[in-house]
Amino acid sequence: MPRIAEARPGAEPSSPQQRARRQKILKSAADMAAATGLERVQMQEVAKSAGVAIATLYRYFPSKTHLFTTLMADQIEEFAARVPERPAGTTPEEAVFETLRSATHNLLRRPALATAMIQSSNAARASTVPDLARIDQGFLDLLLRAWGVERPTQHHIAQLRLLILLWYGVLQARLNERFTPQQADADLRMGCQLLLAPGPDAG
Numbered sequence: 670m671p672r673i674a675e676a677r678p679g680a681e682p683s684s685p686q687q688r689a690r691r692q693k694i695l696k697s698a699a700d701m702a703a704a705t706g707l708e709r710v711q712m713q714e715v716a717k718s719a720g721v722a723i724a725t726l727y728r729y730f731p732s733k734t735h736l737f738t739t740l741m742a743d744q745i746e747e748f749a750a751r752v753p754e755r756p757a758g759t760t761p762e763e764a765v766f767e768t769l770r771s772a773t774h775n776l777l778r779r780p781a782l783a784t785a786m787i788q789s790s791n792a793a794r795a796s797t798v799p800d801l802a803r804i805d806q807g808f809l810d811l812l813l814r815a816w817g818v819e820r821p822t823q824h825h826i827a828q829l830r831l832l833i834l835l836w837y838g839v840l841q842a843r844l845n846e847r848f849t850p851q852q853a854d855a856d857l858r859m860g861c862q863l864l865l866a867p868g869p870d871a872g
Contacts, residue, residue, distance in 0.1 A: 679729045679739075691729050693719040695743065698736050699782055707737065707785035735798055737789035742803040744786070748775055749811040761816045766861040768815040769836050770854060773843065780844055787841065808833055816865065828864050835860045 697718035701710045710733065716726040730736040752771070755764040776783040793801045812829050813821055839856050842848040848856070 679731055679735050690719070690721055690725065694721060694726055694729060695736070695740055699740055702737065702785040703779040703782040706781045707733070707788055710785070734789045734793050735800070737786050738793045738798050738804065739800045741786035741790055742800040742807060745804060745807040745811065748772060749807060752811065752815070755815060755817065762861045762865045764815045764817070765812055765832070765865060766858050768812060769857050769861070773836075773840055773853065773857075776840065777843060783840070784844055787837070832860055832864045835864070
């Protein structure tokens with residue numbers, strides 16, 4: 670498990686050069702975690718691979734928890750940008766299921782990296798790792814769009830929070846090879862059907 674993040678947020682890049690440097694750091698970290706797993710990733714090696722000083726790395730990412738939580742937030746945003754609009758004739762529940770299934774397949778392409786990002790986000794505290802909120806909001810926005818809900822109520826948000834927790838459990842079971850792809854899909858589809866039923870304030 671990664672150590673708990675230091676009690677300070679990372680610096681935000683303010684120029685194109687700084688943004689490019691930050692992206693090199695993230696890519697180097699992702700490649701290393703995909704090849705070796707989180708425990709073997711060393712911050713010094715990430716800095717060396719990215720061609721930056723170790724002080725620069727820690728300025729943007731005070732810990733591995735910050736680093737891999739940011740990676741997950743970025744991946745959710747990149748994935749959301751690629752998700753097509755819901756095809757005509759698809760039910761809202763099926764559209765959300767297809768989005769979650771696609772997200773699962775996307776993460777399983779590099780399972781060691783997926784495990785690293787999940788472990789880091791689980792270890793993060795919202796008060797010290799701002800990108801944790803970006804993960805939560807990004808996932809909510811993605812699923813609300815798939816669901817077709819433009820003005821969500823608190824009940825809608827609660828439904829999706831529960832569904833996201835279920836999805837994390839199913840994804841972890843896939844990463845641990847406890848579920849087959851068929852079992853994971855069946856559980857996700859059932860979760861969408863049960864949890865996305867109209868609430869008491871549905872219009």
